[in-house]
Amino acid sequence: METHGLFHTIHQLSRLLTKLVNETLQPFGLYSAQWAVLFVLKTKGAMPQSALCEYLAVEAPPMTRTIQRLAKQGYIRQVPGEDKRIKVIHLTEKAREAYPEWEQAVLSMNDRLLERVPEEQRTLVQLALYDWLGKLKGDLHE
Amino acid sequence: METHGLFHTIHQLSRLLTKLVNETLQPFGLYSAQWAVLFVLKTKGAMPQSALCEYLAVEAPPMTRTIQRLAKQGYIRQVPGEDKRIKVIHLTEKAREAYPEWEQAVLSMNDRLLERVPEEQRTLVQLALYDWLGKLKGDLHE
DNA sequence: TCCAATTAGTTACTTAGGTAACTAATTGTA
DNA sequence: TACAATTAGTTACCTAAGTAACTAATTGGA
Numbered sequence: 001m002e003t004h005g006l007f008h009t010i011h012q013l014s015r016l017l018t019k020l021v022n023e024t025l026q027p028f029g030l031y032s033a034q035w036a037v038l039f040v041l042k043t044k045g046a047m048p049q050s051a052l053c054e055y056l057a058v059e060a061p062p063m064t065r066t067i068q069r070l071a072k073q074g075y076i077r078q079v080p081g082e083d084k085r086i087k088v089i090h091l092t093e094k095a096r097e098a099y100p101e102w103e104q105a106v107l108s109m110n111d112r113l114l115e116r117v118p119e120e121q122r123t124l125v126q127l128a129l130y131d132w133l134g135k136l137k138g139d140l141h142e
Numbered sequence: 143m144e145t146h147g148l149f150h151t152i153h154q155l156s157r158l159l160t161k162l163v164n165e166t167l168q169p170f171g172l173y174s175a176q177w178a179v180l181f182v183l184k185t186k187g188a189m190p191q192s193a194l195c196e197y198l199a200v201e202a203p204p205m206t207r208t209i210q211r212l213a214k215q216g217y218i219r220q221v222p223g224e225d226k227r228i229k230v231i232h233l234t235e236k237a238r239e240a241y242p243e244w245e246q247a248v249l250s251m252n253d254r255l256l257e258r259v260p261e262e263q264r265t266l267v268q269l270a271l272y273d274w275l276g277k278l279k280g281d282l283h284e
Numbered sequence: 285t286c287c288a289a290t291t292a293g294t295t296a297c298t299t300a301g302g303t304a305a306c307t308a309a310t311t312g313t314a
Numbered sequence: 315t316a317c318a319a320t321t322a323g324t325t326a327c328c329t330a331a332g333t334a335a336c337t338a339a340t341t342g343g344a
Contacts, residue, residue, distance in 0.1 A: 003253070004252070006256075006264070006268045006271070007163075008178075008198075009268065009271045009275055010152060010155055010156050010159065010271065011160070012199050012275055013152055013271060014152050014153050014155075014156035014157075015156075015199075015330095015331070015332090016279070017152065018299095018300085018332095019331095019332075020278075021149075022332090031300085032299090032300085033299075033300060033301090036150075039146065048322080049322075049323070050321085056150075057154050057157075058300090058301075059303080061301085061302075061303085061323090061325080062300065062301050062302080063323090064323065064324060064325090065299095083310070083321095083322085084309060084310085084322095085308070085309045085310070085322040085323070086309095086322065086323090087322080087323075113278065114145060116274070116277045117270075117274050121270055122148070124266070124270070125267055126147060126148045126151065128259075128266070128267045129148070129151045129152065130147070130151050132259050132267075133151055133154055133155050136155075136258075137158070139258075157300095157301070160302095160329095160330085161301095161302075164302090164329085173329060173330085174330085190292080191293070192291085192292060192293080200330090200331070200332095201333080202293060202294080203332075203333085204330060204331050204332075206294060207329095207330085207331095210294095225291095225340070226338085226339060226340090227292040227293070227338070227339045228291095228292065228293090228339095229292080229293075
């Protein structure tokens with residue numbers, strides 16, 4: 001198991017986790033990319049679209065699409081900022097009402113996914129990956 | 143940094159790694175999904191398309207597409223098996239000739255990506271993730 | 285033996301992400 | 315101040331992976 005093994009494992013994990021979250025959210029008509037946005041808005045409050053991109057480390061075009069779908073579903077509002085280029089994204093009342101149910105489903109799924117990983121190991125892996133990601137992103141901008 | 147953090151980190155890593163490999167392979171007109179197939183064929187030898195799917199943990203339709211593109215580029219041949227449903231995928235001579243150059247580029251990129259991660263930590267994370275992935279896949283089939 | 289069930293692969297359509305090229309608004313500078 | 319450069323967001327088109335529904339070949343059971 002050399003470098004290929006690690007990369008392949010990460011890709012597989014990423015795909016599998018997305019798939020399981022999608023299954024969890026299916027009853028609510030949501031997909032993982034939409035959930036990520038809703039979660040950030042609920043946790044951090046309303047923010048410009050560009051801030052959502054930065055926070056989720058996603059380029060602008062996919063964010064535009066996700067935002068547009070959420071708007072169509074009535075879960076967010078796009079409020080023009082005083083800088084007229086900016087769209088500030090707000091959760092709607094409809095989203096705030098439904099949110100606890102979504103969150104409950106996702107959190108209990110997450111717990112189920114992680115219950116087989118010992119707490120200590122989990123933290124260790126998390127820190128190591130986070131650190132590695134940071135270094136990689138740092139390398140890119142130099 | 144709770145469960146969301148870990149999942150988000152894994153997704154970001156996966157996307158970033160794919161992106162960097164794609165950049166590495168761009169001069170050769172290859173993409174990461176194609177490289178994965180070429181690597182397996184070179185390492186394990188010719189095999190049916192279904193075996194490639196299983197090995198790379200990818201569903202049949204994306205594999206069909208990748209195979210078709212590789213065939214169009216002249217890097218693989220699809221040889222009908224004695225069971226006429228099966229297509230056995232072989233590397234062509236053209237692919238074998240170019241392979242060392244591809245491999246050199248990818249391996250040196252991989253080394254560069256991992257050079258900032260201490261050897262010991264790397265092994266530890268690799269084993270932990272591999273173990274976790276195995277448990278998750280096990281849970282699915284029960 | 286013959287027909288139902290399974291298997292290998294394909295086709296059509298979906299989510300999710302990326303880059304390049306664009307528009308409109310704003311900022312900075314000669 | 316006027317115009318160039320930058321920024322926010324969109325549009326068009328790309329890779330990559332997924333599901334559902336299909337065809338063709340093979341296997342197994344009544």
